Amino acid sequence: MAGRRVECLWKHHVMEQLKQRDRVQCQAFEEIIHQYNRLLERSDLQVVFSERLQTEKYEHQNRHDLSPGVEGSRSDSLQQEMAQMRIKHQEELTELHKKRGELAQSVIELNNQIQQKDKEIQSNEAKMQEYQHQISHLEGECRDLRNSLADLERANQTLRDEYDALQITFSALEEKLRKTTEDNQELVTRWMAEKAQEANKLNAENEKDTRRRQAKLQKDLADAAKEPLPIEPDDDIEVLSEDAGKATGETSPSRQTSRTPRRASQPPPAGLLDSISNIFGLSDSVQPGLVPSDSRRRRSVNSFGSSPESAEVPSACADVRVPSTALHIFDAHDGEVNAVRFSPGSRLLATGGMDRRVKLWEVVSGRCEPKGALTGSNAGITSIEFDSAGSYLLAASNDFASRIWTVDDFRLRHTLTGHSGKVLSARFLLDYTRIVSGSYDRTLKLWDLRSKVCMKTVFAGSSCNDIVCTEQCVMSGHFDKKIRFWDIRSESIVHELELLGRVTSLDLNHDRTELLSCSRDDLVKIIDLRSNAVRQTFNAQGFKCGSDFTRVTFSPDGSYVAAGSADGVLYIWNVLTGKLDKTLDNGHSSAINSVSWSPSGVYVASVGKGNKAVLWSDM
Numbered sequence: 146m147a148g149r150r151v152e153c154l155w156k157h158h159v160m161e162q163l164k165q166r167d168r169v170q171c172q173a174f175e176e177i178i179h180q181y182n183r184l185l186e187r188s189d190l191q192v193v194f195s196e197r198l199q200t201e202k203y204e205h206q207n208r209h210d211l212s213p214g215v216e217g218s219r220s221d222s223l224q225q226e227m228a229q230m231r232i233k234h235q236e237e238l239t240e241l242h243k244k245r246g247e248l249a250q251s252v253i254e255l256n257n258q259i260q261q262k263d264k265e266i267q268s269n270e271a272k273m274q275e276y277q278h279q280i281s282h283l284e285g286e287c288r289d290l291r292n293s294l295a296d297l298e299r300a301n302q303t304l305r306d307e308y309d310a311l312q313i314t315f316s317a318l319e320e321k322l323r324k325t326t327e328d329n330q331e332l333v334t335r336w337m338a339e340k341a342q343e344a345n346k347l348n349a350e351n352e353k354d355t356r357r358r359q360a361k362l363q364k365d366l367a368d369a370a371k372e373p374l375p376i377e378p379d380d381d382i383e384v385l386s387e388d389a390g391k392a393t394g395e396t397s398p399s400r401q402t403s404r405t406p407r408r409a410s411q412p413p414p415a416g417l418l419d420s421i422s423n424i425f426g427l428s429d430s431v432q433p434g435l436v437p438s439d440s441r442r443r444r445s446v447n448s449f450g451s452s453p454e455s456a457e458v459p460s461a462c463a464d465v466r467v468p469s470t471a472l473h474i475f476d477a478h479d480g481e482v483n484a485v486r487f488s489p490g491s492r493l494l495a496t497g498g499m500d501r502r503v504k505l506w507e508v509v510s511g512r513c514e515p516k517g518a519l520t521g522s523n524a525g526i527t528s529i530e531f532d533s534a535g536s537y538l539l540a541a542s543n544d545f546a547s548r549i550w551t552v553d554d555f556r557l558r559h560t561l562t563g564h565s566g567k568v569l570s571a572r573f574l575l576d577y578t579r580i581v582s583g584s585y586d587r588t589l590k591l592w593d594l595r596s597k598v599c600m601k602t603v604f605a606g607s608s609c610n611d612i613v614c615t616e617q618c619v620m621s622g623h624f625d626k627k628i629r630f631w632d633i634r635s636e637s638i639v640h641e642l643e644l645l646g647r648v649t650s651l652d653l654n655h656d657r658t659e660l661l662s663c664s665r666d667d668l669v670k671i672i673d674l675r676s677n678a679v680r681q682t683f684n685a686q687g688f689k690c691g692s693d694f695t696r697v698t699f700s701p702d703g704s705y706v707a708a709g710s711a712d713g714v715l716y717i718w719n720v721l722t723g724k725l726d727k728t729l730d731n732g733h734s735s736a737i738n739s740v741s742w743s744p745s746g747v748y749v750a751s752v753g754k755g756n757k758a759v760l761w762s763d764m
Contacts, residue, residue, distance in 0.1 A: 159273065170262070174255055177248070177251055181248045181252070187241060188245070191237065191241065195234070198231075464745070464746050465702050467726060467727060468717070468748070469761075469763045471731055471759050471760070472511040472761065472762050473512045474732055474758075474759050474760075475758055475760075476757060477498065477504060477752060477756060477757065477758035478496065478497075478499070478502065478504065479500040479756060481498060481738070481755070481756070482497070482499075482738065482754075482756060482757070483497055483525060483526055483738050483752070484526055484528050484540075484696070485529070485739045485740070485750045485751065486530060486531060486741050487531075487741050487742070487743040487750065488531050489531055489533055489744055490535055490744070491508065491747065492507065493506065493507060493552065494508055494513055495538060496529075496750075496752055496758055497525075497526025497527070497529050498525065498752075498756070499526075500525070501525060501526070502522070503529060504517075504518050505517050505518070505519070505552065505555075508748060511762060519540070519550040519557070521548055521550075522540065522546075523546075524542050525542060527567065527569050527570065527694065528541045528569065528570045528611075528696075530572055532577055537549055537550065537552065539572070539580065540571070541571040542567070545567060545584070546562045546568060547561040547571040547580065547582050548561070561580065561582065561590075561597075564585075566584045566586030568585075569585060569608070569609060569611070569694060570583045570609065570612045571612070572613060572614050575614060579591060579593055580592040581614060581619055583605070583611070583621055584608075585608045586608075587607055588602050588605060589605055589609060589612070589619070589621060590602050591603075606625065607623035607624045608623060608625075609624075610624060610649055610694060611651045613651045613652060613653050615653065620651055622662060623647075624647050624648075626643055626645065626646060626648065627644070627648070628651070628672070629641050630677070642672065642677060642679075644666065645664065646668070646690075647664060647693055648662055648664050649696070650662065652697060652698050654699045658673070658675060659674060659680070660672040660674055661698070663696075663697040663708060665693065667690050669706060669718070671720065681723055683708075683718040685716055687714065687728075688708070688710045688716050689710050689711040690711065691711035691736030691738065694738065695709065695737070696738065697740060698740050698742050699742065700742050700746065703720065704719070705718065705719060705720060706718045707742060707749055708740060709733070709738065709739070709740050710737060711736040713737060713753060715728070715729040715733075715751055716728055732757075733751065734755060735753045736753055737752070737753045738753055739751070749761040749762070
């Protein structure tokens with residue numbers, strides 16, 4: 146019905162337009178045609194009148210021939226009159242011919258206009274047919290679109306219904322998750338309480354057993370003193386060197402033996418345990434406060450072949466030089482350089498960049514000569530650390546893994562995978578058999594290098610940007626502006642310190658009593674670990690933290706602090722005075738990402754968002 150109505154409307158419109166055209170064109174030329182017809186009539190009358198004049202003239206001549214004398218005078222006057230009338234009629238005829246020619250020209254022009262209008266009418270009719278075809282096609286498309294719209298509305302309504310159902314299901318599951326979380330928290334609390342009770346019971350039993358063994362040992366020693374036995378080569382005895390002149394009063398030393406069975410040796414007290422116990426309470430066989438067995442009591446040798454006794458706290462460097470000039474500026478990587486670190490002997494410099502490599506440079510006479518590259522990472526390097534002997538290098542990367550290489554032969558030894566986000570920092574624990582890594586996935590993981598497995602994962606609540614370790618504590622800096630202190634011997638957070646900006650870097654002084662932090666509020670702070678409070682704050686006009694991973698460093702003796710700014714300037718503060726000591730701006734053209742001070746105190750290395758690395762000194 147709608148299509149027929151539309152068709153009738155346009156046909157009626159076309160008819161009205163044609164009638165309007167006829168009215169306009171007819172009214173314009175109607176007067177001309179009327180005048181043309183009048184001229185034609187007058188021309189016909191002139192012809193008739195001329196014929197009549199010819200007839201009268203002929204008759205008059207005949208009459209004149211018949212009576213020439215009588216009619217002579219009358220004939221002359223009549224001829225004059227006829228001549229005048231002829232002239233007049235001739236002029237009228239000329240004027241009529243002239244008008245006739247003009248009218249004929251007008252008729253020709255009008256005919257041409259009519260032909261042109263006819264052509265326009267034909268063209269318009271062809272266009273109308275084409276438009277009619279397009280209208281039909283568009284009407285079909287409109288019908289199809291209406292049908293599609295109806296289908297989409299039905300599908301949309303179905304999706305709305307499904308969304309409402311899913312929203313209801315999600316709300317129910319969320320409520321269930323909340324209840325489950327509460328139940329889990331309650332169960333964990335109860336389990337921890339029961340675990341503490343069991344630990345107390347075991348401690349009490351262990352103390353009783355210890356006292357019993359001590360009493361038995363004392364009794365055995367008393368019996369052995371009362372009944373001395375002769376020394377035989379195959380006896381299981383321990384020979385001790387003492388002063389034999391006590392009983393005789395002589396001053397010369399001699400050898401005296403005492404017989405003590407090895408099986409009755411007294412176990413060491415609990416205070417002789419490793420100063421670094423399980424970082425997150427991993428040991429199931431040894432609870433906190435219990436005396437471990439002999440196998441647990443011994444210090445284990447790490448996977449690198451060195452014992453933890455070699456991991457002593459480094460002594461303060463006596464010769465720390467504040468850099469004043471850029472000794473060597475060189476292209477370190479193919480792209481941004483994220484990390485830099487000196488080896489413990491200050492002989493090697495390691496840099497890590499977005500080109501997935503760790504490069505080693507040998508520092509010779511104020512220049513960094515390339516020594517080799519450590520490959521194997523599948524993404525950019527984020528942090529670097531050497532072990533205490535400088536034999537192994539630990540690097541974290543953006544491919545969710547941490548890796549360990551041997552420095553001498555550049556071989557990849559361990560690959561630690563398990564994080565679900567990029568690893569932003571990885572550090573050796575002080576026994577060098579375990580590693581702590583912090584990731585963008587808001588977790589910290591403890592790795593055992595002997596078994597090459599993740600021993601524990603702790604959810605920190607925020608992305609971890611950097612980590613440092615002491616004998617009894619792991620400190621982590623996070624995206625939520627907090628520094629968290631984790632007790633190595635338990636699973637809990639000992640303390641939290643909130644700063645004014647996102648924490649980008651952490652570093653310890655030489656005796657591990659002060660913590661250096663850098664945050665996105667453009668402040669560098671020193672935190673006293675004995676009081677867990679901010680002791681000093683450093684800032685400077687123009688200093689701006691360039692990224693969430695900008696690394697700062699202590700000098701080897703802890704008397705200076707070095708940090709790189711977003712404008713490529715290296716800032717050095719004096720810890721004793723709390724004032725800015727130097728600013729060095731002739732090395733980098735882009736933001737500085739990381740700074741490292743050599744353990745010898747002679748050099749400072751810095752890397753930035755460009756591919757440049759700079760070696761600084763006062764030489």
